[in-house]
Amino acid sequence: MSVLTPNSDRRWRGIISLYGKGFAMGLGDSVPGVSGGTIAVITKIYEEIILSIRQFDATLVRLLLKLKLQDAWRYVNGSFLLILAIGILSGLLLSANSMLYLLNNHFEALMAFFFGLVIASVVLLSGEIPVFRFKYCWVALLGALATGMIGSLEPAAASELNLGYLFFCGFVSVSAMILPGLSGAFILILLGTYETMLIALTSLYWLRISVFLVGCLAGLLLFSRLLSQLLLKYRALCFSAICGMLLGSLPALWPWRLVGPNAESSAQALKSVNVWPQTYAELTSESPQLFEVALCFMLGTAIVLILDRSASKKPTREIPVQ
Secondary structure (H helix, E strand, C coil), rough: CCCCCCCHHHHHHHHHHHHHHHHHHHHCCCCCCHHHEEEEEHHCCHHHHHHHHHHCCCHHHHHHHCHHHHHHHCCCCCCHHHHHHHHHHHHHHHHHHHHHHHHHCCHHHHHHHHHHHHHHHHHHHHHHHCCCHHHHHHHHHHHHHHHHHHCCCCCCCCCCCCHHHHHHHHHHHHHHHCCCCCCEEEEHHHHHCCCHHHHHHCCCCHHHHHHHHHHHHHHHHHHHHHHHHHHCHHHHHHHHHHHHHHHHCHHCCCCCEECCCCCCCCHHHCCCCCCCCHHHHHHCCCCHHEEEEEHHHHHHHHHHHHHHHHHHHHCCCCCCCC
């Protein structure tokens, strides 16, 4: 019988924790209006993700050509990325059905939960900005405006299936997925391929999934290099922009919406009109579910605070740059 040592216990807890964070990112990325990047910021792994992906460069190629596979694995923080990727994929596969159910049956409560996540995250992330200066306010405002402008765009009609177009959609949407406040799922709605990819995931259409993932990988490698340079050189300004983008995503997470007569799903409700709960009750003759909304909002904020406390106890990992 094997005995679990303290070190192995911590190791397994770390693996389970990282898998859970990836799982949450996958859930978030599948919901229009929610960003996996937001979840990464909340769980304090955002910078490590960007800096790890940045390591896919010429140095990695040289290590692989020399067959130094172990060194190459450590160089790209391979264990971290692999566990995270498995978690994200698991979240995406599960949420293809479960999140659609929650969107269609518990829309107000689900949006309130994410609303609470974002509000608490902005409060905590504001501590990353060392000095309250005018330029930081402007950058935050620009981030909020950029997110708001993207959120105001009208969705495109569903496009005729084309593998080249799916590659392009993966390339574009993954850039939004790793930006806090910008929803990759919503970008897919704008491009007209959201339902196509949900069906591909639930029906396991591997060709479509593979082409889309190749596009995601290409966009991720290119965009992460730009983000890593910005984070290393202008960290405070980057966090100002992130706070702004998170705030700019709040209108898309408002629980009470008046859905147009032609809307066929709650995902389309993200393009409807936001109203106050009393107005919602008067115009729809439905309960605004204030208790459930308040409870889910508090649950969202509590989770962020708990994650922040647990993450602050762990030392951050240095990503080697060669």
